[in-house]
Amino acid sequence: MRLRVEYRVGPELRFLANLDMIHAMERALRRARIPYALSEGFNPHIRLSLGTVLPVGLWGEREYFDIELATELAEEEFVKRLNTVCPQGLTATRAIAIKPTSPSIMGLVNAASYAFKAVKADAKTRERISTITEQPELVVASRGKKKNRPKDLKPGIFKIEIKSEAQFDIIEAWVSTGEPVNVRFDELADLLSQFGLAPQQLVDVWRSGNYCRVGNKFYTPMEQVKSP
Amino acid sequence: MxxxxxxxxxxxxxxxxxxxxxxxxxxxxxxxxxxxxxxxxxxxxxxxxxxxxxxxxxxxxxxxxxxxxxxxxxxxxxxxxxxxxxxxxxxxxxxxxxxxxxxxxxxxxxxxxxxxxxxxxxxxxxxxxxxxxxxxxxxxxxxxxxxxxxxxxxxxxxxxxxxxxxxxxxxxxxxxxxxxxxxxxxxxxxxxxxxxxxxxxxxxxxxxxxxxxxxxxxxxxxxxxxxxxxRRVVKSLDSAYFPEKPVVPYLSVVHDRAVLEVMRGCQRGCRFCHAGMVYRPVRERALQTLLEQAEAQIRNTGYDELSLVSLSTLDFSQVKPLVFELVQRYGAEGIGVALPSLRVDQFSVELANEVQKVRKTTLTLAPEAGTQRMRDVINKNVSEEQLLEAVSAAFSSGWNALKLYFMIGLPGERDEDLDGIIDLLIKVKQRGDELARRKVEIRASLACFVPKAHTPFQWRPQDSMAELKEKRHYLSRRRLKGIKLSFHDEATTYLEGAIARGDRRMAQVIHRAWQKGCRFDGWSEHFRFSAWMEAFEECGVDPDIYVTRRRSYDEALPWDIIDVGIDKEFLIQEDELADRGVSSGDCRMEGCNDCGVCPSLEVELQIGEGLDAIKG
Structure with a gap:
């Protein structure tokens, strides 16, 4: 059977690279004695696919993986067993059974949301964000493969929302992670800084979700599947 | 903070x-x-x-x-x-x-x-x-x-x-x-x-x-x-503490697996080997103890591999039953067993075959020297026949790559011993060409010998950098198809030798070298030999006094302050046997060699079968 699992990566694990996270998850699955399916061949490994790659330095509110099991296991039982052995900071929040033919998370996810928690320096955050959204182009130096090349983020930014707390603003941006442009969290931070939000004001950055965007709607990978 | x-x-x-x-x-x-x-x-x-x-x-x-x-x-x-x-x-x-x-x-x-x-x-x-x-x-x-x-x-x-x-x-x-x-x-x-x-x-x-x-x-x-x-020793390894819940790093580390220490000490008596002298005597754990520790390690870490470590794991008396039991218990979960050091014989290769969960990539063997004469000098009791048997077993059971460890700069080394390394590599390669299904790759790692304190070779001169360099050139002069040689750095070796047998005056040199910015000296990208040589110069310490000088048996040695339990007479006797090219046996098989460890540290050999019998 195949399970899709939503999990949280706490701030204490923000420095793990993707390979470290894969190892941590595999080890947790073994400690939990989950009846995982193994691949064939000389070097059998757990049929696990961490579909969302969390950038080093960020923690993640809702990340996802798929796993194949050799025998049936109730969804809640899976979550319970895994959580008893997970290291501090790693928590499975829910699991659902999915069809063997369902598309992979990797193929499904095309958008993500990043949250920036900033110290309130003045009352102008809202104004700054509207200025950003009104621009015809949003050019930053690329942080990705084509390093330092100018890159227009505009077509990849779908919406930006602000939640204000007493001392902090939380700016959450929904962006594209593939076509037409892959928007990175550090490029977003550069953009915010261009429009007057100083990097020193940022006290926390995390990924708040991963989505399959269809038109103007953002579905989570859990919603975008039909149960078998 | x-x-x-x-x-x-x-x-x-x-x-x-x-x-x-x-x-x-x-x-x-x-x-x-x-x-x-x-x-x-x-x-x-x-x-x-x-x-x-x-x-x-x-x-x-x-x-x-x-x-x-x-x-x-x-x-x-x-x-x-x-x-x-x-x-x-x-x-x-x-x-x-x-x-x-x-x-x-x-x-x-x-x-x-x-x-x-x-x-x-x-x-x-x-x-x-x-x-x-x-x-x-x-x-x-x-x-x-x-x-x-x-x-x-x-x-x-x-x-x-x-x-x-x-x-x-x-x-x-x-x-x-x-x-x-x-x-x-x-x-x-x-x-x-x-x-x-x-x-x-x-x-x-x-x-x-x-x-x-x-x-x-x-x-x-x-x-x-x-x-x-x-020196202090754990008298009963079997009842000694062993962690059941070791820390599991998130980062990939050098040895990223669960570990069982099957025994401590080794009595093969290789005359160059520091660990073989200073960790004596052999103390094993009982099979039952190890199986319990394995269960705890695997369940508490989630590792997919369990490594059986010691100075010479294939000499552990219960290695075969242990390996078979572990494979049977955990194999189905995709958890494998690793043998980090193989003995040079057929038994070892066959056992490695049993457990090799991972793809058969590289097998590592350590004949240490190229000729029988030299192996007798260093007391590495392996014959060419044993090596070739092991190699044949490996190639005919699917291995395609082999790594062999040798040392150069050994006491009394002659050109013929260096030629012997090459000849042996060629023979190994030939076996591979005959027996393996694919083209085989032979890699030889050639370390430079550093005489260490408390070993039979502690009085011997270490080869100078120039001598080691000449030997490297001598060995590299022939291009060998399908055989790759890699050498240790001579400067690193030289410094290691100076510290290994130095006296208290070395401390000011180390201090000065650090002041000059030396750190991570074991990492080639950070090693700055010229800064070290300046430090020696400025402190007025001649490293050759420690490294390349022949010491006499009656000379006082800085490390005499430490009693590791081995009699100096034993070390002298072994050093003299080396001069005559005579090997000596492993005391667990061929009787006591009077190295002095057991009586002086009030400890006994502990070998597994007896341990399990006592445990019932």
Missing amino acids: QQKIIRDILPRVSKPARYSGDELNSIKKDWDFGGVKMLLAFPDVYEVGMSHLGSKILYGLVNEQTHHLLERCFAPWPDMEAIMREEGIPLYSLENFQPIENFNVIGFSLQYELSLTNVLNMLDLGRIPVLTEDREPQHPIVIGGGPVCANPEPFADFFDALVIGDGEEVILEILNLVEGYRGAPRQDILMQLARLEGVYVPSLYKVEYDSEGHYQSIKPLDKETPRRVR
């Missing part, structure tokens, strides 16, 4: 998970509890230190079984060091993020001569004076342990005390003593430490040199301090 490090510092360094702690099974005790606070400092990067078994044992022992606290700290990589110095962040522990100067005791694990500049650098980053004589009452007591301490003199000036032998035997005695003498003058604590068996307090001894500047003697300054420090 923790928040600043996590928010402002770590995002700017490579591999930040080296410095963030909080791994599975790490133990963070309340900082304000009652016991002694000790820091276990490893003078190399996280990935190397977290692979070290001895540290795992001490960490679990102190934290699980006592009210004392033991936290970890590793050498920061140069990028992290630069930022720490720039931002004024002191070196800190990974559990409570406490500056290391807040600990009562700091224990360095000394596994390799070339990690010493890192010790100084870590102390300095922790705002602790690097020299013992400069430390004040409030500073931690700095101790060291590990195999390098078998000759502690070259770094005696940096350590308040050094532990000789198996650390788990002594560590609790030290912590309890420090607790009992809380508030006492530093000097009193050191004098008490010196009375513990297996603890050497260098500042309580006076070193004398003769008119030519050769080391003459080390004498205690007072009557209460022992004239020689006797």
Whole structure:
């Protein structure tokens, strides 16, 4: 059977690279004695696919993986067993059974949301964000493969929302992670800084979700599947 | 401080998970509890230190079984060091993020001569004076342990005390003593430490040199301090503590697997081998004990591989039943068994075949020398026939790549011995061409021999850099298809030799080299030999006195202060047998060779079948 699992990566694990996270998850699955399916061949490994790659330095509110099991296991039982052995900071929040033919998370996810928690320096955050959204182009130096090349983020930014707390603003941006442009969290931070939000004001950055965007709607990978 | 490090510092360094702690099974005790606070400092990067078994044992022992606290700290990589110095962040522990100067005791694990500049650098980053004589009452007591301490003199000036032998035997005695003498003058604590068996307090001894500047003697300054420090050994490994819940790093480390220590010690008696002498005698664990430890390790870590470690695991009496049982119990879960060191024979290769879960990539064997004559000199009791049998077994069962370990610069080495290495490699390659299904790849690693203290070759001259270079050129002059040779660096070898058999004057050289910016000397990208040579020059110390000089049997040796339990007569006898090209046997098979360890340390050989019989 195949399970899709939503999990949280706490701030204490923000420095793990993707390979470290894969190892941590595999080890947790073994400690939990989950009846995982193994691949064939000389070097059998757990049929696990961490579909969302969390950038080093960020923690993640809702990340996802798929796993194949050799025998049936109730969804809640899976979550319970895994959580008893997970290291501090790693928590499975829910699991659902999915069809063997369902598309992979990797193929499904095309958008993500990043949250920036900033110290309130003045009352102008809202104004700054509207200025950003009104621009015809949003050019930053690329942080990705084509390093330092100018890159227009505009077509990849779908919406930006602000939640204000007493001392902090939380700016959450929904962006594209593939076509037409892959928007990175550090490029977003550069953009915010261009429009007057100083990097020193940022006290926390995390990924708040991963989505399959269809038109103007953002579905989570859990919603975008039909149960078998 | 923790928040600043996590928010402002770590995002700017490579591999930040080296410095963030909080791994599975790490133990963070309340900082304000009652016991002694000790820091276990490893003078190399996280990935190397977290692979070290001895540290795992001490960490679990102190934290699980006592009210004392033991936290970890590793050498920061140069990028992290630069930022720490720039931002004024002191070196800190990974559990409570406490500056290391807040600990009562700091224990360095000394596994390799070339990690010493890192010790100084870590102390300095922790705002602790690097020299013992400069430390004040409030500073931690700095101790060291590990195999390098078998000759502690070259770094005696940096350590308040050094532990000789198996650390788990002594560590609790030290912590309890420090607790009992809380508030006492530093000097009193050191004098008490010196009375513990297996603890050497260098500042309580006076070193004398003769008119030519050769080391003459080390004498205690007072009557209460022992004239020689006797090595401590775990008498029953089977009942000794072994961690059931080791820390599981998030980062990929050098040895990223669960570990069983099947035995300690090795009595093959290879005359070049330091570990083979200073970890005597052989003490095994019972099969039943190991199976229980395996279950705990696997269930508490989640690793997919369990490694059976020791100096020579294939000599463990119960290796076959253990391997078969482990494969049967855990194979279906995708958990495999690893044998890190193979003996050069067919049995080993066949057993490796049984367990090799991973794709058959490379098999490693260590014949050490190219001719029978040379193997007899070093007492590596392996014949060419055995090697070729092992190789044939490997190739016909699917291995395509083979790695062979050799040494050059061995005592009395001749051109024919070097030719012998090449001839042997060609024979091995031929076997591969006959038996393997694909083209085989042979890789030979050629290390340069460094004579070590407390071995039969401790009096021998080490080859000079020029000699080693010439041998390297001699060996590389023929291009061999399908055979790759790789050599160790001659300069690194030379420095290792100077520290391995140096006396107390080496300490100022190490100090000076560190001041000149030397650190991570074991890492070729950071090793700066010219700075080291300047340090020797400026301190007026001629390294050749330690490295390339032949010593006589009656010369006083700086490491005579340490009694590892082996009689000097035995070492002399072995050295003389080497001259005559005569090998000697393994005492567990062929009777006692009178090395002296068992009677002098009041310990006995412990071999598995008997152990299990006792356990019933």
